[in-house]
Each structure stands twice: as structure tokens, then as C-alpha cells.
Amino acid sequence: MKKETDINNKNDFSKKKWFFCNKDKDIFRFLTCGSVDDGKSTLIGRLLYDTNQVYDDQLELLSKDSKKHGTQGNKLDFALLVDGLQSEREQGITIDVAYRYFSTKKRKFIMADTPGHKEYTCNMVTGASKCDLSIILVDAKKGLSEQTYRHFFINSIFGIKYLIIAINKMDLVNYEKNIFKKIKEEFSIFIKKLSIELNVFFIPISALLGINIVSNKFLIDWYKGPSLLDFLETIKRTKINNIEKNLRFPVQCVNRSNTNFRGYSGTIVEGSISVGQKIKIFPSNIFATVSKIVTYDDNLVQANAGQSVTVLLKENIDISRGDLFVDSSSSIFSKKNIFVKLISMSKDPIVAGKIYNVKTATKKVRAFVKNIVYKINIKSLKKNKSDQLILNEIGLIEIMVEEPVFFDSFRKNKIMGSMIFIDLLNNNTVAAGIFEGLKKEKENIxxxxxxxxxxxxxxxxxxxxxxxxxxxxxx
Structure with missing residues (x-):
């Protein structure tokens, strides 16, 4: 009996130790992208396997599935750890974004495996919008493709500052340094065309064999840099202190739990809000005073960016979903004619004269496409005049919204600076965009x-x- 108690105490101690060790680790989000069959799912599967994140029952199932599908002969097919949909396994491709979680001694990770097919670029955009770093895979045998350039450009648009170009399948080209060097030089020319400050790293790997994934293996003796995991563990994530910025609180819903209660619920996107604070409601520009801040289990004196709260006001004001609480000193003006950098996600082209529902944060408005300013050639990055944007094309458009909408710079605030375009008839998301600016200062004044x-x-x-x-x- 005493031995069982000692064992239980040791287990409890181990659990507590593990909890406190992981509690203070920062969470690092990254995604894998690139063209079809460049080895994205295999890379994530290998990363999970080599960091001991695969349980015995999962390993047993993986072994059976690998034999069943036979894509890697007698070897384990690590891609099957990530490709969970039946259609993905049958076709050997990734369709949806697959998220996996793991941790090391230094960090906790959330990684997204995104599709390589053109038809599923919209899913890749979804993954890129939330990540700190992107791993772009390149097949050493095939070299760079149009989709590789497209994924790199999309990552740069969504403000990802760290990009690792993992040149995969080096085992299939006998670890030739010249092939790695040629791809690196060709990609570097493309990167220089972007007038954006990026941190780009090149690393030769073999995801299937686990070379340069978790530890350096001497099969590539000419490469002296760190392994992929070393990069992921040591890259410093740029932390944005949203608490010290101006208040941005988009109202998600009006909370009427009873006849004597009227609160405004949502998530604080930026800044902080406190009891007694004087605020301004956009777009009405009416001032109000915060009387109470309520959460699911307690009342707060102050709430900060990232917290979901319900705010009560002293004044009885007509406020609805999509309205925005800002600092009383903020000088926010209505914006109706704006420029948007757009990624088309629909088979139906985006053309001038069409009307869409545009959703940003919690607000949804009708928008009229006034003009297609230009579209961008993915390889040359030249801006060409066009009358439409078809599937996967990226360009700049001018829209006019039916009522005042507030946008922040996307690089300053991803939530208040981004939007999606929704088809009026079928309610499908047809494009994703980021705020690029107003038409003309004089006209807007x-x-x-x-x-x-x-x-x-x-x-x-x-x-x-x-x-x-x-x-x-x-x-």
C-alpha cells in the first residue's frame, strides 16, 4: 500500500513538474507550404516522429497504413500522420489545413500543413494569416515552380517576417551542392524584387530520411548551418505589445441576459479598457463612459488586448454588432473609397461593377468594386493592367462601401486591417484582402x-x- 502511494506521489510530482515547465514556454506558430509533392506532410510527420511526439498506438497504426498505401515501400509514410481525410490518403495530396501541436524543451509549437494545389490556395492563405514563420519547401529535382513563388509572395503579403526555404529530397540528387546553390541563387533574385524587409534562410534537407530536420547528419558535409528544429527553437518572434496601443474593441453582439442588463460583448483587439474610461463609438462618434466590465466568472477593473469581455456603459446608446469602441481622443473618420490588395479565391473572376459582402472584424457591409487597378505577375512581380482577377491571382482593387467602415494598417493590426469578400448569392468566400489605403486625402476630407x-x-x-x-x- 505504501509503495502504491509513493508511486502515485511520484506521478503527481512528475505531472506538476511537466505542467510548470511548459507553462512559461512561448507558443510559436509556423506553416509548411510549397508546390504539389514537395514533401510538406512528410516533413511535419518526420518532425513529430523525431521529437518523440508519436504515441505507440499511432506508430502501430502508421505502420499498417504505410503498408496498406505502399507509397514508400517498406518504410514509414510520415505524410499519413498529417493527411487525415480519406480523400487525401487516396490521392496522396493535402486538401485541408491540418494543424498539429508539439513541444520541445525550449518552445511549444502549432504547425499548419497547407495544400500545394492551385485549387486549394485559399486554404494556404488561411494558414498563413495566423503564423509567425513559414517553411517553403522546394523539390531539389524539380526546382522552383509558379506555386512556390505564389506561396512566398502570399507569405510576404501577410506580414510573415521569417521564411525558411527548405530544399527537400536532397537524397534524390546525391546531396549535390551545386543544385542547392543554383536554387538558392535563383530564389534570391526573386526575393530582391520585393521591397519588404524579410529574414530568409536556406537549408538542404531530406524529410523522408530525417536529414537536417532535428539534428545535423554528416551526409551533407558541405552544409555547416543549423538543423530545421534549431531554426524553429532559436528564431526570436517579434512580439507586438497590443496593450499599449489605442483601443480597438469591435462589438460582436449586444448582450441582454435580462431586462435590466445591456452589455456589449467582444474581444479587445488592441489597447485596454477600464471602468470609468471615456470612450467613443464608431461610426456614430458618440462619447460614452464605461460603467462595468464583465467576464464569465468575474468583474474586472481593466481588460487588455486578447481578452473577451462584456462592456456596460453608463449612457443608454443605440449600439449594434460591428460598431467599434475606441479611445475618446481618437480621430477616426469614415472610409468609403478604399484600396484593397486582394487574393482571388473563386473560379468566378473579380470584375469591376460587381457587389460583394465585405466582412472585417465583426462588421459586414456591401461593397462595390469600382476598379481593378492592376494585377501582379507572380514571377516577375510586375504590375499589369487588367479588367479582372481570376482564381489565385493577386492584385489591387478600388472599392466603395455602402456605410462607414474603419480599417487599420494590416502590418499594425491584422484583424482590423484584413477582410474577406463574400458572394451575395451563394455566400461563398471569393477573396481575401488587406487594407492598402484611401483613394485621395482631399476627397476623403x-x-x-x-x-x-x-x-x-x-x-x-x-x-x-x-x-x-x-x-x-x-x-
Whole structure:
């Protein structure tokens, strides 16, 4: 009996030790992308296997599945650890984004395996929007493809600062240094065309054999750099302190738990909010004072970025989903004519004259496509005039929204700077976009005045009855 108690105590101690060791580790998100059959799923499977993240029953099942599918002969097919859909296993491709979690002594990781096929680029965009680093795989035998360039460009658009170009299947080219060097030089020319500051690293690997994945193996004696896992564990993630920034609280829903309770629920995207704080509600530009901050288990004096809360106000104001709480000192103007960098995700082209539902944060509005400014050639990065954007094409468009919408710079705030375009008829997501700017400063100043009825009427009144004041009317 005493021995059983000692064993249980030791197990409890081990569990507590493991919990406290992992509690303070930061979470690092990365994705794998690239063209079809470059070895993305195999890389993640090998990474899980070599870091001892695969349980015995999973390993037994993997062994049976590998024999059943026979893609790697008698060897384990590590891609099957990630490709969970039946259609993925039958075709040997990745269709949906597959997320896997693992941890090492230094970090906790969330990794996304994204599809390589053109038809599923939209799923790759989904994975890239949430990650800190991207691993772009290149088949050493095939070299660079159009999809490789496309995935690299999409990663740069979504603000991923760290990119690892993993030149895979080096075992199939006898670990030739010249092949690695040629691909590196060719890709470096493309990278220089981007006027964005990026941290790009090149590493030769064999995902199937586990070479340069977790530890350096001497089969590639001419490569003196770190392994892939060394990169992932040591790269410093750029931490954005959203708490010290201006308040951004998009209202997700109006909470009426009873007749005496009216709260506004949502997640604080940026900044902080506290009881007694004076705020401004966009787009009405009405001021209000915070009376209470409620969570599921307690009331708070202050809530910070990332927290989901319900905010109560002293004033009784008409507020609905999609409205935005900001600092009282914020000078936010309505934006109706804006430029958007767009990635088309639909077989139906994006053309001027079409109307879509545009959703950003919690707000959804109708948007009219005024103009296709240009589309980008993926390989040359040249901006070409076009009258449409077809599936997987990237370009700049000008839209006009039916009511005021607030956007932040995407590089400053991913949530307030991004949007999706939704088809009015079938409700499908047809494109993803990021805010690129306003049409013209002068036009927007005029538009802002015109949208403010009080300003318009006041100026009209003064110019009519007090012309000697010199206040001009606005037409």
C-alpha cells in the first residue's frame, strides 16, 4: 500500500513538474507550404516522429497504413500522420489545413500543413494569416515552380517576417551542392524584387530520411548551418505589445441576459479598457463612459488586448454588432473609397461593377468594386493592367462601401486591417484582402465633412445668418 502511494506521489510530482515547465514556454506558430509533392506532410510527420511526439498506438497504426498505401515501400509514410481525410490518403495530396501541436524543451509549437494545389490556395492563405514563420519547401529535382513563388509572395503579403526555404529530397540528387546553390541563387533574385524587409534562410534537407530536420547528419558535409528544429527553437518572434496601443474593441453582439442588463460583448483587439474610461463609438462618434466590465466568472477593473469581455456603459446608446469602441481622443473618420490588395479565391473572376459582402472584424457591409487597378505577375512581380482577377491571382482593387467602415494598417493590426469578400448569392468566400489605403486625402476630407450632418447644417446656418464671421458653407 505504501509503495502504491509513493508511486502515485511520484506521478503527481512528475505531472506538476511537466505542467510548470511548459507553462512559461512561448507558443510559436509556423506553416509548411510549397508546390504539389514537395514533401510538406512528410516533413511535419518526420518532425513529430523525431521529437518523440508519436504515441505507440499511432506508430502501430502508421505502420499498417504505410503498408496498406505502399507509397514508400517498406518504410514509414510520415505524410499519413498529417493527411487525415480519406480523400487525401487516396490521392496522396493535402486538401485541408491540418494543424498539429508539439513541444520541445525550449518552445511549444502549432504547425499548419497547407495544400500545394492551385485549387486549394485559399486554404494556404488561411494558414498563413495566423503564423509567425513559414517553411517553403522546394523539390531539389524539380526546382522552383509558379506555386512556390505564389506561396512566398502570399507569405510576404501577410506580414510573415521569417521564411525558411527548405530544399527537400536532397537524397534524390546525391546531396549535390551545386543544385542547392543554383536554387538558392535563383530564389534570391526573386526575393530582391520585393521591397519588404524579410529574414530568409536556406537549408538542404531530406524529410523522408530525417536529414537536417532535428539534428545535423554528416551526409551533407558541405552544409555547416543549423538543423530545421534549431531554426524553429532559436528564431526570436517579434512580439507586438497590443496593450499599449489605442483601443480597438469591435462589438460582436449586444448582450441582454435580462431586462435590466445591456452589455456589449467582444474581444479587445488592441489597447485596454477600464471602468470609468471615456470612450467613443464608431461610426456614430458618440462619447460614452464605461460603467462595468464583465467576464464569465468575474468583474474586472481593466481588460487588455486578447481578452473577451462584456462592456456596460453608463449612457443608454443605440449600439449594434460591428460598431467599434475606441479611445475618446481618437480621430477616426469614415472610409468609403478604399484600396484593397486582394487574393482571388473563386473560379468566378473579380470584375469591376460587381457587389460583394465585405466582412472585417465583426462588421459586414456591401461593397462595390469600382476598379481593378492592376494585377501582379507572380514571377516577375510586375504590375499589369487588367479588367479582372481570376482564381489565385493577386492584385489591387478600388472599392466603395455602402456605410462607414474603419480599417487599420494590416502590418499594425491584422484583424482590423484584413477582410474577406463574400458572394451575395451563394455566400461563398471569393477573396481575401488587406487594407492598402484611401483613394485621395482631399476627397476623403470632403467626404468626412459631408457625412457629418451636424457639421453641414451648422456651417449652413452660420454662413446664412452670420456671413461676417467668414465661415464658408460646404456643397
Amino acid at each position: 470632403k467626404e468626412n465633412f459631408l457625412n457629418n450632418n451636424f457639421e453641414l447644417e451648422l456651417r449652413s446656418l452660420i454662413s446664412k445668418h452670420f456671413p461676417h464671421w467668414g465661415i464658408k458653407n460646404i456643397f
